Amino acid sequence: MDYAITMKNIHKTFGAKTAIKDVSIDIKQGELFGFLGPSGAGKTTTIKIVTGQLKQNSGRATILGRETTALNHEIYSQVGIVTDNSGLYENMSCYDNLLMFSKILNTNKKEIMPLLRRVGLGGDRNKQVKKFSKGMKQRLVLARAMLNKPKILFLDEPTSGLDPSTSIEIHKLMLEMKNDGTTFFLTTHNMTEASKLCDRIALFNEGVIVDMGSMDELSQKYNKEKSVKILLNSGAEVILGLTPENSRRVAELINQNAVVTIHSQEPTLEQIFLKLTGRDLS
């Protein structure tokens, strides 16, 4: 199996501070992989290392089979990168920003407008970027990263600070691209985003991957006291452990037509994270 991204025992320090400790992951082609961790966990540093913008102190990383410390600039024609330090030319129009990168990347300029419409900026093509809101800029950066139809898209907190409807649009776009085979390396501190989108999630704290797996694997693994939460007609809520005795209670309640909703009580990513690290995600 050819991996899109590999990291083996990556270690990174800034002076006396260790930002990344012994991180190893292999990301398959077409996988949507998420790094979930709070501020300062080392998410951006990880992206910078795998995209060759920063050198690790030790360990090996590759993208598309090539060592990230010796990336030929041509490898960048196959990846797209969106980070919080992805700048735009603010004095130029939205369209001209993409036109310039389309020339650089040698892509068909006829694809610019459909792309702008896809990120909801079709009507703003002639507007100067300096007049854009944060969300509009973020969408333009995303459109730019999509220009060359990248094999791998690196997204560093792509929806942070955006309103919910814009975030949903971006999520839709990501899932469409994933269907077309794009590999994603997503970082986020938003557990809903991670659980909704990711095939696999690495729980990342203080430079260490504390656990890793699909949403189902993680929630099953940490679902020790299996239970259900039942909302009753009376407005009362009861939480019942999954014991033979309680199964009779549940059956009774259902027979009495007393149940409004019934939910299994597996832990959220937030709770798992708290349990593993003792800290909140935000």
Next chain:
Amino acid sequence: MISTRKISAIYSKNIKSVLSNPFIAALPFMMVALAFIFHMITPEYATYYETASTLIMLVLMNVLIGGATIMAVLIAEEKEKNTLNVLITSTVSPLDFLISHVLTAATLTITVNAAMFYIMRVPDLPIVDYMIITSIGSIAAITLGATLGLLAKNQAAASTMGTPLIALVLLPSLITDNFIVDNILYYFFSEQINFAMVDLIRGGELDLLRIGIMAANFIAFALIFAVCYKKRGI
């Protein structure tokens, strides 16, 4: 190796926006205005030699301060606005990046050099030779400015980094130790612009050795830039 497509994309972006950069916009106009002022205060009876010397001073100022500052600000702007890393991670090689910006700064600087020639009206000076000397000198100064821009914290800092370069012009007349003047300063492109121009004023030919020294300056500055760039990372 070098991609003309990428260079021209960045160059045309630069040319469209360079004069809306507040740290750059005033500079070429100030240099041209200075030439007008010197033209006006040059008396009617000034000799050809005196007028030509004023032109040398003006053009050195434009090359050293103007050229280097424009370049330093252009580079600092790409750094400050986080577009340098975007270009590099969009397949632009550091060399393509450098060339497209050198061409941008050279366009402005060389246009001003030409304007100064016409404003000062030194008709006996051969324009082609004048343009060759000042253009090569400009490109050397601009490449030096590139490193200044790389080292500058931001555009504001970069905009003042070219000014001290004028010392390169003043030093030879201030330093009395001939050894330093003859053996060190002599090999700076600024001195060579000066000497080459004096050659022309005296009716001499364009000396290829002078062009060679200026070109060597350019290559040395380009290497310094490459080293600093590598050290910094993207």
